[in-house]
Amino acid sequence: xxxxxxxxxxxxxxxxxxxxxxxxxxxxxxxxxxxxxxxxxxxxxxxxxxxxxxxxxxxxxxxxxxxxxxxxxxxxxxxxxxxxxxxxxxxxxxxxxxxxxxxxxxxxxxxxxxxxxxxxxxxxxxxxxxxxxxxxxxxxxxxxxxxxxxxxxxxxxxxxxxxxxxxxxxxxxxxxxxxxxxxxxxxxxxxxxxxxxxxxxxxxxxxxxxx
Amino acid sequence: xxxxxxxxxxxxxxxxxxxxxxxxxxxxxxxxxxxxxxxxxxxxxxxxxxxxxxxxxxxxxxxxxxxxxxxxxxxxxxxxxxxxxxxxxxxxxxxxxxxxxxxxxxxxxxxxxxxxxxxxxxxxxxxxxxxxxxxxxxxxxxxxxxxxxxxxxxxxxxxxxxxxxxxxxxxxxxxxxxxxxxxxxxxxxxxxxxxxxxxxxxxxxxxxxxx
DNA sequence: TGTCCGAAAAGTGCATGCAATTTCATCTTA
DNA sequence: TAAGATGAAATTGCATGCACTTTTCGGACA
Numbered sequence: 001x002x003x004x005x006x007x008x009x010x011x012x013x014x015x016x017x018x019x020x021x022x023x024x025x026x027x028x029x030x031x032x033x034x035x036x037x038x039x040x041x042x043x044x045x046x047x048x049x050x051x052x053x054x055x056x057x058x059x060x061x062x063x064x065x066x067x068x069x070x071x072x073x074x075x076x077x078x079x080x081x082x083x084x085x086x087x088x089x090x091x092x093x094x095x096x097x098x099x100x101x102x103x104x105x106x107x108x109x110x111x112x113x114x115x116x117x118x119x120x121x122x123x124x125x126x127x128x129x130x131x132x133x134x135x136x137x138x139x140x141x142x143x144x145x146x147x148x149x150x151x152x153x154x155x156x157x158x159x160x161x162x163x164x165x166x167x168x169x170x171x172x173x174x175x176x177x178x179x180x181x182x183x184x185x186x187x188x189x190x191x192x193x194x195x196x197x198x199x200x201x202x203x204x205x206x207x208x209x210x211x
Numbered sequence: 212x213x214x215x216x217x218x219x220x221x222x223x224x225x226x227x228x229x230x231x232x233x234x235x236x237x238x239x240x241x242x243x244x245x246x247x248x249x250x251x252x253x254x255x256x257x258x259x260x261x262x263x264x265x266x267x268x269x270x271x272x273x274x275x276x277x278x279x280x281x282x283x284x285x286x287x288x289x290x291x292x293x294x295x296x297x298x299x300x301x302x303x304x305x306x307x308x309x310x311x312x313x314x315x316x317x318x319x320x321x322x323x324x325x326x327x328x329x330x331x332x333x334x335x336x337x338x339x340x341x342x343x344x345x346x347x348x349x350x351x352x353x354x355x356x357x358x359x360x361x362x363x364x365x366x367x368x369x370x371x372x373x374x375x376x377x378x379x380x381x382x383x384x385x386x387x388x389x390x391x392x393x394x395x396x397x398x399x400x401x402x403x404x405x406x407x408x409x410x411x412x413x414x415x416x417x418x419x420x421x422x
Numbered sequence: 423t424g425t426c427c428g429a430a431a432a433g434t435g436c437a438t439g440c441a442a443t444t445t446c447a448t449c450t451t452a
Numbered sequence: 453t454a455a456g457a458t459g460a461a462a463t464t465g466c467a468t469g470c471a472c473t474t475t476t477c478g479g480a481c482a
Contacts, residue, residue: 020463031437033244040248044255046348053443053464068345075290075346134279135286137257139351179465231433242467247434264434265475 004030008047008058011148015060019048026211038153046145061149069146076139081170081186082179084129086089092129093175100171107164112154115163119154122167126186129174140162153196166192214239215249217271219258222359226271230259249413272360280357285401287350292381294389295340301359303340304386310336311382318375319376323365326374330365333378337397338384364407377403392396 004024007013017095019039028035043050050056061069088096091183099120106115123143127136156159173182214228215235230250232243247289253263261267272280299307313335334354338347342349365371377400384393 022463023328032464033436033438037248037251037435040251041255044252055444057462065344068343071343072345072349079286132279132282134283134353138283142345142349210387233433243434244466244468248465266433266474 004035005042005045005047008042008148012078013058015030015058018057019057020055047139060147066149070190070194073139073142074116074187074194075124076142077190078183078187079135080126080130080139081174081182084126084133085174085179085182086097087131088129088174096122096125097171097175099106100167103167104164104177107160110160112160114153116158119163123147126170127209150193153193156196159196162192163189215246216253216256216258217251217361223289224269226269227394228233228269228376229266229335231266237380253412259361272356277360278354281401281405283400284350284353284357285405287346288334288401289394289398290346291337291350292393294343295337295388296385296393298342299385303326307336307340308382310388311378314375314378318371321371323371326371327365330374346403361404366402367407370407373403375398386403 003017010071013019021035021039023123024035024039025032039050039056039113040050042048043056047059049059081121086090086091103115103118103122129140130136166185169185170182170189173179216231221366224230224413235246235250250261250267253259254267258270259267260270295303309330313373314326314329317329335398339352341347365374377396380396381400382392383394383408384396
């Protein structure tokens, strides 16, 4: 299950590609049963589309739906940032700031991979800081579905430094418990990522990439 | 699958209750396989909790998690109201207002059931008016998970009129394209529903209700 | 009497087989 | 040549069986 999800999220499977049960079963050397169950789960998560008596296909994200996900992401991150500014404990605030400052090293070194890991942690800290488990779930799931479209964002020249600067704005707002400012900073940060990712979201029509 | 989901959403299955595959299979006169797959799906949707080699159980919603869902609901509805104020077409606005005014009749008649249907439609219109499919999905799913806790909200005396009045505030803000006001009105509306529902959310410890 | 241990019962995880549906290639016909 | 019909191959949906894990219940022992 995790393995199939990863194949989709990491982009090894392209949108529109068929996921037939026997091939997957052979691939992972299990029977069809666990594969079927995994596909059901992925269907419920929105990663694959399923229709009765039809093979599951990797969900084709239309341009407009992709846009709606990025917009939703921006709204959710804004909420998390606002609530974090209002609710984070002293410990959470301190850690957020420390980790942020520590990441400056990665920016100077141009360590894209490592910064990407740090970036994920940074955002996760924001989600947790909101102290709302349901929002945490929604934002996590949305993030997972956006992952394939955001993969190479830090390859764009100057993106690392820009990201760091935007994170800084969010951190500052949270430190002074300014929810409004934190929300605004987070919203525009995601907008930037959205724009940066749009460059890579030129996957064309899914049918053209089919098996 | 739908049948099992309904049993949970309509409250025939209480939180913490075990859903063992053989019983369910016998109940619906199918084999374990489709039951298993349905349970996986419900698990992904958050309606049941699953652990390896353990029976699925109806998700126990803790007090704090329930609160987090209502808070998330308020945030989501606020977003939808704001976006609706900004984006609804003339037609959508007109329909929203007309349907709202038509529902006054139900309030005066004290038609709880009918008003409940109207209420669902009203909110759905708001979700659609935001013109964002992903937010629509999230809010729909959250609403489904809250359904068991909101069932009897209109039984509280005076709740119908209050709901109508709050809807009116949202409609007015949307008609003048005032996103901020619409968001505020929607947020406090859901807060009211949350309070009203809290009365019914006294389901006690789940283990006490087990099979 | 209470606790610990072990065996039986119950339940889940997965493999396999068969029926039903879809898909695809080939042949027919206008 | 193109469109439609037809049958075989491929694929999904579901049932069943077996291995392994968890749970339960009875008895031994302190």
